[in-house]
Amino acid sequence: MVEIDNISLDQEQKLPKNFIQQQIVDDLAEGKNEGRIHTRFPPEPNGYLHIGHAKSICLNFGTAKKYGGLTNLRFDDTNPAKEDTEYVDSIMEDVRWLGFDWDDRLYYASDYFEKLYDFAVQLIKEGKAYVDFQSQEVISEQKGVPTRPGIDSPYRDTPPEENLELFAKMKSGFYNEGDCVLRAKIDMSSPNMHMRDPLMYRILKQPHHRTGDIWCIYPMYDYAHGQCDYWEGITHSICTLEFEVHRPLYDWFVDQLQDSDYRPRQIEFSRLNISYTVMSKRRLLQLVKEGYVNGWDDPRMPTICGLRRRGYSPESMRAFSDMVGITKVDGVTDVAVLEYCIREDLNKRAQRVMGVIDPLKIVITNYPEGQVELLDAINNPEDESMGKRKVPFSRELYIEREDFMENPTNKFYRLSVGREVRLRYSYFIRCTEIIKNSNDEIIELHCTYDPETRGGNSPDGRKVKATLHWVALAQAVKAEVRLYDRLFTDADPGGHKDKDLLEFLNPDSLKVLKECYIEPFVKDAKVLDSFQFERLGYFNVDPDSTSEQLVFNRIVSLKDGCKK
RNA sequence: UGUCCUGUGGUGUAAUUGGCAACACGUCUGAUUCUGGAUCAGAAGAGUUCAGGUUCGAAACCUGACAGGACAACCA
Numbered sequence: 054m055v056e057i058d059n060i061s062l063d064q065e066q067k068l069p070k071n072f073i074q075q076q077i078v079d080d081l082a083e084g085k086n087e088g089r090i091h092t093r094f095p096p097e098p099n100g101y102l103h104i105g106h107a108k109s110i111c112l113n114f115g116t117a118k119k120y121g122g123l124t125n126l127r128f129d130d131t132n133p134a135k136e137d138t139e140y141v142d143s144i145m146e147d148v149r150w151l152g153f154d155w156d157d158r159l160y161y162a163s164d165y166f167e168k169l170y171d172f173a174v175q176l177i178k179e180g181k182a183y184v185d186f187q188s189q190e191v192i193s194e195q196k197g198v199p200t201r202p203g204i205d206s207p208y209r210d211t212p213p214e215e216n217l218e219l220f221a222k223m224k225s226g227f228y229n230e231g232d233c234v235l236r237a238k239i240d241m242s243s244p245n246m247h248m249r250d251p252l253m254y255r256i257l258k259q260p261h262h263r264t265g266d267i268w269c270i271y272p273m274y275d276y277a278h279g280q281c282d283y284w285e286g287i288t289h290s291i292c293t294l295e296f297e298v299h300r301p302l303y304d305w306f307v308d309q310l311q312d313s314d315y316r317p318r319q320i321e322f323s324r325l326n327i328s329y330t331v332m333s334k335r336r337l338l339q340l341v342k343e344g345y346v347n348g349w350d351d352p353r354m355p356t357i358c359g360l361r362r363r364g365y366s367p368e369s370m371r372a373f374s375d376m377v378g379i380t381k382v383d384g385v386t387d388v389a390v391l392e393y394c395i396r397e398d399l400n401k402r403a404q405r406v407m408g409v410i411d412p413l414k415i416v417i418t419n420y421p422e423g424q425v426e427l428l429d430a431i432n433n434p435e436d437e438s439m440g441k442r443k444v445p446f447s448r449e450l451y452i453e454r455e456d457f458m459e460n461p462t463n464k465f466y467r468l469s470v471g472r473e474v475r476l477r478y479s480y481f482i483r484c485t486e487i488i489k490n491s492n493d494e495i496i497e498l499h500c501t502y503d504p505e506t507r508g509g510n511s512p513d514g515r516k517v518k519a520t521l522h523w524v525a526l527a528q529a530v531k532a533e534v535r536l537y538d539r540l541f542t543d544a545d546p547g548g549h550k551d552k553d554l555l556e557f558l559n560p561d562s563l564k565v566l567k568e569c570y571i572e573p574f575v576k577d578a579k580v581l582d583s584f585q586f587e588r589l590g591y592f593n594v595d596p597d598s599t600s601e602q603l604v605f606n607r608i609v610s611l612k613d614g615c616k617k
Numbered sequence: 618u619g620u621c622c623u624g625u626g627g628u629g630u631a632a633u634u635g636g637c638a639a640c641a642c643g644u645c646u647g648a649u650u651c652u653g654g655a656u657c658a659g660a661a662g663a664g665u666u667c668a669g670g671u672u673c674g675a676a677a678c679c680u681g682a683c684a685g686g687a688c689a690a691c692c693a
Contacts, residue, residue, distance in 0.1 A: 069630080069631055069632085069633095069640090071630090095693090096693095097692085097693050099692090099693080129693065131692090131693080132692060132693070134692090135692075135693090189690090189691060192691085193689075193690085193691095196689060197689075198619090198689050199619055199620070199688060199689055200618055200619040200620090200689090201618095201619080201689095202619095203689090230691080231691070233691095234691055243620090244619060244620040244621085245620065245621075245688075246620090246688055246689050247688075249689090252690095252691060254691085255691035256691080257691080271691095273690095273691075273692085273693090274692070274693045275693095278693085294622075294623090294686080294687070295686095295687060295688085295693095296687095296693090297621065297622060297687070297688090298620080298621060298622090298687065298688045299688090300621095301621095321622085323622095323623085323686095328628085334693095376629075376630085376641070376642080377629060377630080378629065378630045378631090379630095380623090380629090380630070381622065381623060382623060382624075382629090382630090383622090383623070383685075383686055383687090384628080384629065384630095385628075385629085386628075386629055386642095387627090387628050387629075387642065387643070389628085389642060389643060390628080390629070390641085390642050390643090392642095393641090393642060393643090394642095396654090396655095400654075400655060401655095405652080407652095431651095434650095434651095434652085434654095434655075435655070435656095466653085467653090475651060476651095477651060477652070478651075508651090509651050510651075517651090518653095519653080520650095520651045520652065520653095521652095522652075585652085585654085587652050587654085588652045588653080588654075589652090590654095611652075611653090611654045611655090612653090612654060612655090613653075613654090614653035614654075615653055
């Protein structure tokens with residue numbers, strides 16, 4: 054584990070510095086915050102983490118580590134209406150799985166409810182906050198629009214003593230939801246909407262997953278986030294671009310708090326977009342709730358748990374995160390980059406195995422009936438230390454239906470009547486006859502083998518143009534294989550004003566193949582074990598597997614040279 | 618008719634802070650191969666959104682356009 058971390062750190066250090074790291078280097082050079090680097094990853098526990106969060110996790114934990122700093126995990130749980138412990142648990146699992154650790158620095162915004170309340174009282178006393186009894190609609194109306202200034206609330210100049218009393222009554226539950234809010238008194242004519250007397254507290258008579266019924270007023274994000282950062286000693290508060298316009302407000306609250314040279318600083322970067330997928334919690338939630346996918350961990354989902362189930366490794370996700378980089382440019386990363394990362398990782402590590410997912414039976418007519426040979430196969434040509442295994446060969450085999458063509462085109466150089474090909478690690482075979490059923494469908498092939506080519510080479514130096522994978526019919530393990538394609542048919546499914554993203558759902562995003570045969574080596578495979586099925590792609594064992602039946606997910610196909 | 622942010626090959630990022638645009642993905646050639654994978658060698662593809670300006674020299678600095686994005690939740 055330590056070694057893996059060091060390796061990834063080494064790789065990371067060779068990468069050019071992104072603008073945030075540059076900023077950190079500058080801050081370090083200036084001696085800010087006593088040379089400390091402290092970041093935080095602050096998810097709201099209202100949904101499952103997706104690969105965009107993975108990027109943020111890698112950025113926060115990775116950058117702090119690189120510069121000798123620390124990273125806190127902090128749940129931003131200021132809205133009990135949407136949050137749940139189910140999400141808290143999944144988030145912790147996902148962060149750990151990605152390879153990061155917050156040690157004993159686990160925090161919740163709700164840890165600070167008391168301190169936030171006291172701080173609000175202080176602001177009221179200083180005449181910097183007031184209780185507003187106007188309706189949501191009126192307040193919103195008074196706020197104006199970005200191009201036009203707002204106007205002051207009639208409650209804006211309530212004396213502090215009175216506000217203190219009112220706020221205490223808010224806290225005590227005297228008022229109902231919507232009756233009133235606490236607002237910061239800043240500037241109703243600011244060109245920045247967030248500075249027009251933003252809400253600090255609203256009344257929410259809902260139990261909180263951690264504080265239960267203690268509170269009926271809850272702080273807003275803007276009122277909580279910077280203060281939590283401050284109290285935790287965060288130096289660099291990294292978030293996505295949509296918070297850029299919040300920064301003056303973040304700074305305003307920190308100004309009220311700051312009592313030394315230490316000061317947390319918010320830095321924004323652009324969120325991750327990937328082609329042919331969606332990345333907003335709202336939309337992912339919709340896909341789950343409305344049943345377009347089978348849960349948050351559906352292997353087609355860009356959630357961390359979905360990618361994990363699909364067979365993506367933490368290493369591949371970290372590599373991906375490094376590759377896409379950190380900027381403020383709002384762009385779209387090609388899914389091909391993600392696919393490249395997992396292929397690259399698995400190519401080096403995955404156990405090779407032969408499996409046929411669309412079987413066509415062949416009979417080797419000159420091979421003795423009842424005979425079974427065990428032939429040597431290499432476990433991973435990229436890693437000799439993984440050794441060899443035995444693969445059973447016999448008279449009746451399955452090959453991939455796709456590897457035979459009755460009337461071959463000139464670019465097709467696999468099996469056809471009269472042609473000779475190699476069966477990997479076993480023999481050269483030649484197809485002699487096609488057996489069809491009454492519907493003119495090919496149901497079987499008859500072939501002959503050349504006993505001299507045992508192991509896969511011909512003593513006379515004869516060449517074949519193709520090598521096919523195969524499995525021995527009697528010894529094969531029958532399995533279910535699930536093939537996945539992109540969930541959406543459009544590169545930017547959420548980017549059309551006139552069309553709902555559901556219109557772009559790919560009807561063929563999941564294909565279930567029930568009749569697949571894998572060589573016996575996989576018999577004892579465990580859930581999440583991954584393999585390369587030679588010539589087909591990388592597959593892993595799905596949790597739906599039972600003792601009777603293995604279920605495999607195709608993680609990603611091999612790069613397809615066929616289209617050349 | 619506002620404020621802020623962002624514009625570099627198809628895509629994602631670089632350019633040691635002003636010194637003749639680099640890397641990765643993708644694409645396309647070959648070579649090699651018991652995976653049409655991998656590997657190896659190579660190619661095409663941007664003159665940095667545009668127009669001015671400063672400078673011996675600009676992707677970078679200035680001015681002005683243009684384009685895209687964010688901001689008007691008692692969400693985060």
